[in-house]
Amino acid sequence: MNPDVAFAVWCGERQQRIEHVLDRSLPVAAEGPAPLVAAMRYAVLDGGKRVRPLLAYAAGETVGADPAVVDQVAAAVELIHAYSLVHDDLPCMDDDTMRRGKPACHVAFGEATALLAGDALQALAFVVLARGRLPDLAGAYSLLGDAAGCRGMAGGQAIDLAGVGTTLPLRELETMHRMKTGALIRAAVRLGASCGRVLSAAEGEALDTFAAAAGLAFQVVDDVLDVEGSADTMGKSVGKDARQGKPTFVALLGVAGARERAEALRVEAQGALRPLGGSARRLSELADWIVLRDR
């Protein structure tokens, strides 16, 4: 099979798989107040590229992990990601009305229910992780909790909000994104890899370097697509960062410069995988996809 086709098939299979795992992980109507359960399911299912679960599955494959074990860490990371989108879209945060091609959760269910749905999804992520039969559960919890907390995603979002209307220097913009999206992407990779054989220190470092570069590349490309993409293909409002006066890679580097930076990060990410050999093929292909995607 053509490698591109084989990769597309692999992605499709894993996306279908995680959809099923998320569906089973989410509460059903009888397990909570109807609007809250509906909002939680709405915020998670039928949408998203599932980049973080794909990274977790790919990292699991580099170390011969059982995909059934990776399922739980992939779902946990995606639940954290989904909750963060619900909260980020709230009026007091980024005030976005469209997400994954649908009205944002707070538009569909009201602010209070959206806020609670986000809260409940974060709690659920930690419940789901407990099902993962991981060899080092305490380590996994620290990794996921730190990635979500003030040194990770929540901290990055706080810096992002404080930066509206200012010009962050490139280094600070990168720090913000390493926290806001990079920390959770690193968690996806490291947690996926924690489901298999024990890593050497060099292999762990290789995965971290890969995740840092791929995560940042993802954000740089997001900034480019926010300028070049359409709301139709992106499934969310575009051009909003510029209108809100948010610092972006495009604002600092221009579109061509941002594309160059993304390309350099792809090379860095793929170079980092060398110690892992051919088993890291899917991770390498995901780096291609992250940089070359059009949505």
Add this chain to the structure above:
Amino acid sequence: MNPDVAFAVWCGERQQRIEHVLDRSLPVAAEGPAPLVAAMRYAVLDGGKRVRPLLAYAAGETVGADPAVVDQVAAAVELIHAYSLVHDDLPCMDDDTMRRGKPACHVAFGEATALLAGDALQALAFVVLARGRLPDLAGAYSLLGDAAGCRGMAGGQAIDLAGVGTTLPLRELETMHRMKTGALIRAAVRLGASCGRVLSAAEGEALDTFAAAAGLAFQVVDDVLDVEGSADTMGKSVGKDARQGKPTFVALLGVAGARERAEALRVEAQGALRPLGGSARRLSELADWIVLRDR
């Protein structure tokens, strides 16, 4: 020593202890964006009766647990509680401006920072729990996550918000409170007890019955104090439930009826402790305190 004095000393020591544990668990300035870290610390420290940590320490004492192990579960539960207060006070939820005798977190730091501080505190709770060297970490995570999520605290708050302006029958009002506050109080008791010797099924059931009755009593008394207390002693707005048209035990039963219900729950809670014998003394005293407190 007079038993009342001995209990007061015990409470004071444990409250001081948990304050120290929470202080060390929270991030310091260098570990995140300054306003976010400040908001997290503001929302947790120097306030609160620490009912849940006290219950965790008391439950730990019934099974000979090492207080140093209980520290982590007590802190985790209190962090969840503190985050829920921050989110509950937000304008799109209960819209409260005063909490623990100070301006609510969103008044002091703005809505976005308060929202993120709550999010980061929830993540931190799960990180702190991982430090607890618990014999059954996966079980502990399920317990805490379920208590915080849509079948517990977040679900109860959703029912509470939906109930504004309606009259819930007593049974539904109790169900709401069993989710909104009862689930986390049960988690405090069960997690505290999980730090010691293995419980028999009957002992586990005894603790659950105790926690359910004590948790509900706490809420009934809260409703009474919302009518009878002053903002000064309570440290938060009072009389607000009635103004907002929220269903309360006082609205359904009157003040005298609510006090009777609280008293019956105290008897039930203390009766449930019999299989645990004298080792459950602090839990029994906490039930007294929950019902007889004036703030």
